[in-house]
Amino acid sequence: MNALALILARAGSAGVPGKNRADVAGRPCFMWSVDDARAAAGVGRVAVSTDDQRIIDRCVQIGVDSIARPPDLATDTAAVDDAARHAVGALGDPAIDSVVILYANVPVRPAGLIDRALERLVSAGADSVQSYAPVGKFHPWWTARIDEATGAVRPWEGDTLNHGVHRRQDLPPAHIPDGGVLVVTRRALMLEIPGVASGPHAFLGADRRGVTTRPGEVVDIDTPIDVLVADLILRERHAAGRGAIPAPSGGRCAP
Template sequence: MILGHIGARKGSKGVPGKNFRSLCGKPLIDWSLDQLFACPAIDAVVVSTDDERIYDHAAAKGALEIGLRPAHLATDAAPKWGVWQHALAAAEATLGAPVEAFVDLDCTSPLRLPEDLAGAIALFQAQKPDMVMSVCEARKNPYFNLVEADETGALHVSKPLPGGVWSRQAAPKVWEHAASTYVLDSAYLRRAQTIYEGRVIPFEMPPERCLDIDSPFDFKLVEMLMSERLNPESAQ
């Protein structure tokens, strides 16, 4: 069984109420929630939230009813891993059956496409890692144009290589952790304490589909891009 999950706290310092705020005609959470319900590989869906409005909304759409998220997992400092572990355990108790794979979509990253979700699941099933994590190619590279100051205040490349790297093309490829799409072996989620304890492999997505809403500017930018996707003729 594959369980789809979305975590959606009530609070947000950057954009108050953002998870249920309307984006191009529907609540932000629904851009991800609807993808889970529409994905043939997903057998059940659960939403972890401390917001009664979001909880009732998700349940009405068919999400498992596991109750509101515990208070200690509803703060802005609560680790995603603990939220996932709680949601998995609560969902399995509700289902009365074990879950083999856990798929998390970040509802603040609504620009992923259905094929991104399908591709991440397919990669997980083909390679059988502990976890598949969405990434995008980093705009800056620690081998080339990310720098740090030493104890004297002088700048140096963050990850120097012998002979130096003098062009971006010659630098080893690095990715940004894109908070969008994750697929985990449930056994790994139960036993590990952090994301990187096991074999975590990348699922690369285009940067424009990995934008994460963390500020009013981000919301406006994502809204503009989503509007162009829905109405391509208006972008001409």
């Protein structure tokens, strides 16, 4: 296997402006994903796709390939797979047979997660593998629709409220993608798997697998509170000796 770790780090963000280069535990946020990619035994090459010149400059400093992302692939409506296909094409390396997609706004993920996903991709012969976290008390069986005008609570179509379950312990296990890692084969990414219906997730192929994480092991930054949580976790890890905070190389990217 010749896996490319591709870190997606566009400049814009509605919730936390510049979040992909925001200071998290003393380093630009995207750098934590670079470290995770470099630490993965199954990754042969690391690259960053971005339209942010400050991130490109940092990539030059640390010796990581950067791909200048076109403006139309750097909007908040641009698809992840379109950006990934562009990056793979720009690198022009036919030996790449799988792509590890890492989101730059995820500075916290458990050690070994990338390799676990790659190993499952190979052992299962799957088209894609992504990480999932348990939903806990925010279970789909306990969701409902609320009429904003009247406050009336209604079940989803075909469901009953709470499915008759009133204790969290009685809920069946349910998981949701947590953004920690997404691995796809090159064939799946390039939409070359026969029989896969078109749609926003067609690039995941036909055989889709998962690896699980525990609650809190992955932090996806979408709000200012998430920045504080990630910063705290990374500093706690350093204090506990479970992974030192590397010294910054060059200046900080944060504004």
